[in-house]
Amino acid sequence: MDTNTRSSEHDHRHHQPERSNATHGLHQPHDVTGATTVADPVCGMSVTLGAGKPSFEYGRKTWHFCSQKCRDKFAADPARYLTGAHEKQAEQAPPAPAGTQYTCPMHPEVLRDAPGDCPKCGMALEPMGVPSGDEGTNPELVDFRRRFWIGAVLTVPLLVLTMGPFLGLGFVRDLLGERTAQWVELVLGTPVVLWAGWPFFVRGIKSVVNRSLNMFTLIGLGVGSAYLFSIVAVLFPGLFPDGFRDAQGQVGVYFEAGAVIVVLVLLGQVMELGARERTGSAIRALLDLAAKTARVIRADGREEEIPLEEVVVGDRVRVRPGDKVPVDGVVREGHSSIDESIISGEPVPVEKAVGDKVTGATINGTGSLIMEAQRVGGDTVLSQIVDMVASAQRSRAPIQKLADSVAGKFVPAVIGIAILAFIAWAILGPAPALSYALVSAVAVLIIACPCALGLATPMSIMTATGRGAQAGVLIKNAEALERFAQVDTLIVDKTGTLTVGKPKLVAVLPAAGHEEAEVLRLAASLERGSEHPLAEAIVNGAEERGVELASADEFEALTGRGVKGVVDGQAVALGNAALLAELGLDGGASSAFVEAANARRDQGETVMFVIIGREIAGLVSAADPVKETTLEALRALHAEGLKIIMATGDNERTARAVAGRLGIDEIRADVLPADKARIIKELQAKGRKVAMAGDGVNDAPALAQADVGIAMGTGADVAIESAGFTLVKGDLNGIVRARRLARATMRNIRQNLFFALVYNAAGVPVAAGVLYPVLGILVSPIFAAAAMSLSSISVISNALRLRSVRI
Numbered sequence: 001m002d003t004n005t006r007s008s009e010h011d012h013r014h015h016q017p018e019r020s021n022a023t024h025g026l027h028q029p030h031d032v033t034g035a036t037t038v039a040d041p042v043c044g045m046s047v048t049l050g051a052g053k054p055s056f057e058y059g060r061k062t063w064h065f066c067s068q069k070c071r072d073k074f075a076a077d078p079a080r081y082l083t084g085a086h087e088k089q090a091e092q093a094p095p096a097p098a099g100t101q102y103t104c105p106m107h108p109e110v111l112r113d114a115p116g117d118c119p120k121c122g123m124a125l126e127p128m129g130v131p132s133g134d135e136g137t138n139p140e141l142v143d144f145r146r147r148f149w150i151g152a153v154l155t156v157p158l159l160v161l162t163m164g165p166f167l168g169l170g171f172v173r174d175l176l177g178e179r180t181a182q183w184v185e186l187v188l189g190t191p192v193v194l195w196a197g198w199p200f201f202v203r204g205i206k207s208v209v210n211r212s213l214n215m216f217t218l219i220g221l222g223v224g225s226a227y228l229f230s231i232v233a234v235l236f237p238g239l240f241p242d243g244f245r246d247a248q249g250q251v252g253v254y255f256e257a258g259a260v261i262v263v264l265v266l267l268g269q270v271m272e273l274g275a276r277e278r279t280g281s282a283i284r285a286l287l288d289l290a291a292k293t294a295r296v297i298r299a300d301g302r303e304e305e306i307p308l309e310e311v312v313v314g315d316r317v318r319v320r321p322g323d324k325v326p327v328d329g330v331v332r333e334g335h336s337s338i339d340e341s342i343i344s345g346e347p348v349p350v351e352k353a354v355g356d357k358v359t360g361a362t363i364n365g366t367g368s369l370i371m372e373a374q375r376v377g378g379d380t381v382l383s384q385i386v387d388m389v390a391s392a393q394r395s396r397a398p399i400q401k402l403a404d405s406v407a408g409k410f411v412p413a414v415i416g417i418a419i420l421a422f423i424a425w426a427i428l429g430p431a432p433a434l435s436y437a438l439v440s441a442v443a444v445l446i447i448a449c450p451c452a453l454g455l456a457t458p459m460s461i462m463t464a465t466g467r468g469a470q471a472g473v474l475i476k477n478a479e480a481l482e483r484f485a486q487v488d489t490l491i492v493d494k495t496g497t498l499t500v501g502k503p504k505l506v507a508v509l510p511a512a513g514h515e516e517a518e519v520l521r522l523a524a525s526l527e528r529g530s531e532h533p534l535a536e537a538i539v540n541g542a543e544e545r546g547v548e549l550a551s552a553d554e555f556e557a558l559t560g561r562g563v564k565g566v567v568d569g570q571a572v573a574l575g576n577a578a579l580l581a582e583l584g585l586d587g588g589a590s591s592a593f594v595e596a597a598n599a600r601r602d603q604g605e606t607v608m609f610v611i612i613g614r615e616i617a618g619l620v621s622a623a624d625p626v627k628e629t630t631l632e633a634l635r636a637l638h639a640e641g642l643k644i645i646m647a648t649g650d651n652e653r654t655a656r657a658v659a660g661r662l663g664i665d666e667i668r669a670d671v672l673p674a675d676k677a678r679i680i681k682e683l684q685a686k687g688r689k690v691a692m693a694g695d696g697v698n699d700a701p702a703l704a705q706a707d708v709g710i711a712m713g714t715g716a717d718v719a720i721e722s723a724g725f726t727l728v729k730g731d732l733n734g735i736v737r738a739r740r741l742a743r744a745t746m747r748n749i750r751q752n753l754f755f756a757l758v759y760n761a762a763g764v765p766v767a768a769g770v771l772y773p774v775l776g777i778l779v780s781p782i783f784a785a786a787a788m789s790l791s792s793i794s795v796i797s798n799a800l801r802l803r804s805v806r807i
Contacts, residue, residue, distance in 0.1 A: 041081045042070040072292035076307045141273040144199075148266040151196035155259045158188040162256040182234050182253050189255030193227045197262035213411035215448075221415070222445035223261050226254040226781060229438060254442070254781065261446055261785035268789040272455065272796055289361040290382055294326035295319075297370065311376050319358075319369040327360045328375035336367025385474055385728070410448070414764060418444040421768040436769075439780065443767040447784035448760055452791040456752035459799035464745040467802055472728035473738045480724025484708045484742035487691040489683055490637060490735065491668075491676070491702075494648040494658060495533060495624055497693055497712070497732065503533055503624035505541025506605060509596055510618040519618035521547050523574050523610045525567045529555035534606060535563070537622045538574075560649055560672035562608065573611040574620075577651055578670060580609055585616055593619075601653035604661070626662065633732030634662055640739045642691075647671045647679060676702035693735060694723075710735060740807040748802055752795045759791045 040047050047053050047064045054071035055064045058078045065071040074081050102112045102125035116125055161173060161181055173181045197219075204220025207213050230253035293305050297316040311317065311327050319325055325338065337349035340362045349365055352358055358371055360380045377383065418441040425437035461478045468475050475481055495501055510519045524542035527535035529552055542549060552572075555565040561582065562575020573579060593616070597607045600621045610617045637644060645666040648655050652669035659667045668679055676692065680702055683690050692699070692706035703709030703723045711723035712731075727734030767784050771777040779787075 038064050040064065040066045040070050042073050075305070076292040141270065144266055144269050144273060147196040147199075148263060148270050151192045151259065151263045151266060154188050154192050155256070155263050158185060158192075158256050158259050161185060161188075185253060185255040186231065186234050189227070189230070189259045192259040192262055193223060193255075196266060197223060197258075200262070200265060213415075215411075217411055218414060218445045218448055219261070219265055221418075222442045222781065223258045225438070225445075226261075226442050227258040229253075230255050230258070254439075257442065257781040257785075261781060264785040264789040268792045271793050289324075290380075291324035291326040291361065295323075309377070311373055313373055313376055315373045317371050317373055319364045319371060321364060321366050321368060323364050325358045325360055325362045325364060325371070327373045328380045329358060329371040329373045331356050331358060331369050332372050333370040334368050336369050337365035339363040339365065385469060410453070410760070414444060414448040417764055417768055418442075425769060436778070440767065440769045440778065442781045443779045443784040444764055446781050447763045447767040447779065447787055452756035452759060452795045453753070455792060455795045455799070456756050457749050459796055460745055460749045460752060460802060463799050463802040464741060464748075467805065467807070468738070468741050471737050471741070471807055472734055473741060473807075474726040474728065475738075476724045476726070480708055481742050481745055483689070484691060484725065484738060485746040487689045487708055487739075488641065488643060489645060489688045489690045490642045491645045491647050491680065491683075491690060491692045491706070492732070492735075493694055493699070494646055494650065494655070498630050498646065498658065498662065499624035499626050501533055501624065503537040503606065503622040505537050505620060506623045507600065507621040508541075508618065509593070509621070511593055511616050514612075514617045516618070517545075517547060519610050520545065520620065521549065522567050522570070522572050522612065522617070523608070523620050525550040526552045526555070526563055526565050526572050526574055528552060529565065530557060530563055532557075533624070534608065534622055538608075538620055541620075541622075571613055574608050575611075576608060576649070576670075580611075580616070583611065583614070585611065585614065597621075598653055601651060602657050604654055604657040606650050606654055626658070627731055629731055629733050631662060633736050634664070636736045637732065637739065638663075640736070640743070642739065645679075645683075647676055674701070677705040680705045691735075693732075710738065737807040741802075741805070744805045744807070745802060748799060752798055755798075756791065756795060759787075763787060763791075 038047050041063055042065065047066050053064055053066060054068050055062050056071055056075050056078075057063075058074075063074060063078075065074065102115050112125055161176075161184060176184060200216050200219045201224065203216035204218075204224075207217045233253045290308065292308055294308055294311045294315075295303050295305050295318045296311065297303055297318055303318060308326055316332065317326055317329070319336075321336070331352050331354050333354065335351075335353045338352050338358060339349050340359065352369065357374075358369070359382070360375075361382045375381070378387070421444050422437040422441040425440050426433055429436040457478075461481065464481060465475050492498060495503070508516050508520045508523075510516045520538075520542050524539045524547060527538045528549060539549070550568050552565040552567050555563065557563050558575060558579060561579040562573060564571070564573040564575075566572065573583070597609075597619055600607050600619075603623075605621045605623045607619050607621050609619050634644060643665045645668060646655060646659055646664045647668040648658075649671055650658075650669060652667070655667045655669040658664075668675075671679070676694075676699065680690050680692060684707070689707050691708040691710055692702050693710040693712065694703055699711075703711060708725065709723035710725045710727065712727055712734075725738050727738070763784075766777070767779045769778050
C-alpha cells in the first residue's frame with residue numbers, strides 16, 4: 001500500500017528509535033511516536049513526518065522519503081536499500097555488461113573491447129550504449145578530483161617557499177637556507193608530480209608507443225624535464241656547468257613549476273570531466289522521466305505493483321490519476337487527459353479514450369485508465385529517444401576534420417619549436433643561458449594545448465544534442481546538425497505538416513442524374529479499405545450523415561491518383577484529375593461541374609471525383625484546416641533564411657490557394673510520392689541545400705535524398721530511420737527549433753575553433769621568447785600551465801552555453 005502521510009498504530013509498533021544509518025548503510029526503522037523526522041532509506045536525508053512526503057509500505061513497515069524519485073527507487077528494489085548495496089555501488093562503478101564496447105568521447109571512431117585510454121588523445125575510454133541513469137559519479141572524475149585536491153594542498157606551501165620573496169614571505173626561505181629549502185621543495189613536489197600527475201605520464205608514454213602524439217605527450221615531456229632536472233640539481237649540483245648557475249653559483253630547481261603544471265592540468269581535466277558529466281545529464285534526465293513500477297492486473301483480477309522491467313507485451317496495466325504511464329500501449333478502459341509535454345513539448349493535455357495510444361513516461365490526469373502494454377523496455381518511445389541522443393553525442397561533425405588535421409601536425413611541430421627555443425636561448429640568451437633555455441622549452445611544451453582544439457567540436461555537439469532532446473528535437477548525428485545550419489531550402493508536405501492532418505468532408509456534389517446520398521454511399525463504401533486521411537474524412541462524413549455503407553470488393557489503391565473497386569456489383573473509382581485523365585474521362589464533365597470543382601479548389605479544398613463505370617457521378621470535397629501554429633512558424637523559418645516549398649498531391653489550384661494564405665515561396669502540385677526525391681535532386685543540381693520534412697513510408701526515399709531529412713515523430717518508423725532529425729511533436733515549430741539549434745551550435749563550434757587556433761598561434765611563440773628582446777617578457781612554465789588550463793576551460797564554458805540557448 002502507498003500513502004503520502006501515515007503514522008498509524010501499525011507504524012508505532014514496528015518502528016525502532018531513530019539512529020544513524022550512515023555506518024553500515026542499513027536502514028533502521030524509526031519510532032514516529034513523538035518524532036518529527038526520519039531518515040530516507042535511499043539518500044539518507046531527514047524527512048519531516050506529516051509534511052505530505054511520499055511513503056511506501058514494505059515488510060510490514062512504512063518507509064518515508066524526501067521525494068517521489070527516492071520513493072520510486074525504493075519501490076523498484078527495496079532489498080537493495082535495506083542491505084546497503086546502494087552505498088557500496090556508489091563507491092565503485094558497476095561492471096559493464098558482457099560484450100560492451102568502449103569509445104572515446106572526443107574521438108568516437110575509436111572502438112575497443114576493453115576499457116583503457118584513447119590512443120589519439122589519451123583520455124579514458126567510456127562504455128558505449130545508453131546509461132542506466134543510476135551509475136553514480138564517473139570514477140575517473142572522482143579519482144582526478146582527489147588527485148587535484150591533494151596535489152593542491154601540497155603545492156600551496158611549495159609556492160610559498162619558492163615565490164615567498166614576491167609575496168612578502170621571503171623570510172621563510174631565509175630561515176631554512178637555500179639547500180634545505182630545495183630539499184623541502186623535493187619532498188613537497190615529488191608526490192604531486194609522481195602521484196597526482198602519474199596518469200599524465202602513463203598516457204604520454206602510451207601516446208609515444210601508439211605513435212599518436214597528444215597533449216599528454218607535451219605535458220609528460222614538460223613536467224618530466226623540469227622534475228628530472230630539479231632532482232639532479234638537488235642531488236648532484238656539481239654536475240652542472242656555469243650556464244646553469246646564477247650569480248651566487250646556485251643551480252635553480254623547478255619543482256614548483258612541475259607541481260603547479262600538474263595541479264592546473266588536473267583542474268582542467270576535472271572541469272572537462274564535470275562538463276561531460278553535465279552534458280550526459282540530458283540523458284539521465286530523460287531516463288528519470290520513466291516510471292519505476294507498474295500496477296499490473298493479473299488474470300484473476302488481482303493488482304500487483306511490479307518493477308517496470310518485468311512488464312511484458314500484452315500485460316493489462318492500471319494507470320491511476322496522477323501516475324506516470326509506465327510503457328507504451330493502448331487504452332482498453334477508461335477516459336482521461338494525458339500530459340504529454342515531457343515527450344512532445346506541448347503543455348496542453350491530450351484527451352485519451354478507449355482505443356487511443358498512450359506513451360510511457362507521460363503523466364495521467366484525473367481519470368483512471370486500464371491500458372494494454374504494446375511496447376516495453378528498449379522498444380518504447382522514451383528508450384528510442386534516449387538511444388538516439390546517446391548515439392548523436394558520440395557522432396562527429398565534418399568540421400571536426402579541420403581540428404583533427406591541425407592537431408595531427410601540431411604536437412610534433414611544438415616539440416620541434418621547443419627544441420629550437422632551447423638551442424636559441426642556450427646560444428643567445430643571457431646568463432644563466434642554459435636555465436633560460438630550459439625554462440623556455442618547458443613553457444613551449446606546456447602552453448601548447450591540442451586539448452582545446454580537440455574539445456572545440458565534441459563538447460558543443462554533446463551539449464547541443466542534450467538541449468535538442470529537451471526541446472523535442474532529436475538529432476541523429478552531428479553531420480545532420482552541421483548540414484542543417486547550411487540548408488537554404490525546406491520542402492514540406494501539406495497534409496499533416498502545414499495542416500492538422502485530419503480533413504473533414506465539407507461537400508458532396510452529384511452530377512446530373514445522380515443522387516447525393518448515393519454518390520456519398522459509393523465513395524465511402526469504397527474508401528473503407530483505405531487508410532488515407534481523405535478516406536477517413538469521407539467515411540466519417542458518411543457515417544455522420546447516417547449513410548449505410550456497403551462492402552467493397554477488388555479494392556486497389558492507385559498511388560497518387562485514388563482508389564478503385566467494386567461496390568454492389570458496380571465498378572467504382574474515386575480519385576483526382578490525374579485518375580480522370582488516365583481513364584480518359586477528363587473531358588467527360590460539364591462546364592458547370594468543372595467550375596464548381598475549381599471553386600472548391602480555390603478555397604483550398606481537395607476535390608475527388610466519383611466514377612461509376614465510365615461515367616462521372618459526382619465529386620466529394622474535403623478540407624484540412626491549417627494548424628494554428630503554421631503561419632507563425634513559417635514566418636520564423638523565413639526569418640531563418642529558408643525558402644519554403646510546399647509539395648503536395650493536390651492539384652495546382654488547391655495548392656496555390658493554401659500557399660497564398662500562408663506566404664509559401666513555391667509550390668509543387670500533383671506530386672506523386674516518387675516525385676519528391678526527383679524534385680530534391682533537381683534543386684540540388686542547382687546548388688541548393690535542401691531539407692525535407694515528411695512522415696510517411698513513401699517519404700523515406702526523399703528524406704534519404706535530401707541534404708537533411710526531418711521526420712515527424714508521429715510518422716512511420718522507416719521515415720524516422722531515413723531522417724537526420726526527428727521531431728517528437730510533428731509540426732513546423734519543431735523545424736524552427738531544430739534550425740535555430742543547428743545554427744547556434746555551428747556558431748559555437750566556430751567560436752571554439754577560432755579561440756583554440758588563435759590561442760595556440762599566439763601562445764607558442766610568446767612562450768618561446770619572441771617578446772623577450774623587445775619587451776623583456778619570458779613566460780614561466782607556471783603561467784604557461786595556467787594559460788593552457790584556461791584555454792580548455794574557456795572552450796568548455798562556451799560549449800556549455802548551448803544548454804541555455806533560446807530555440
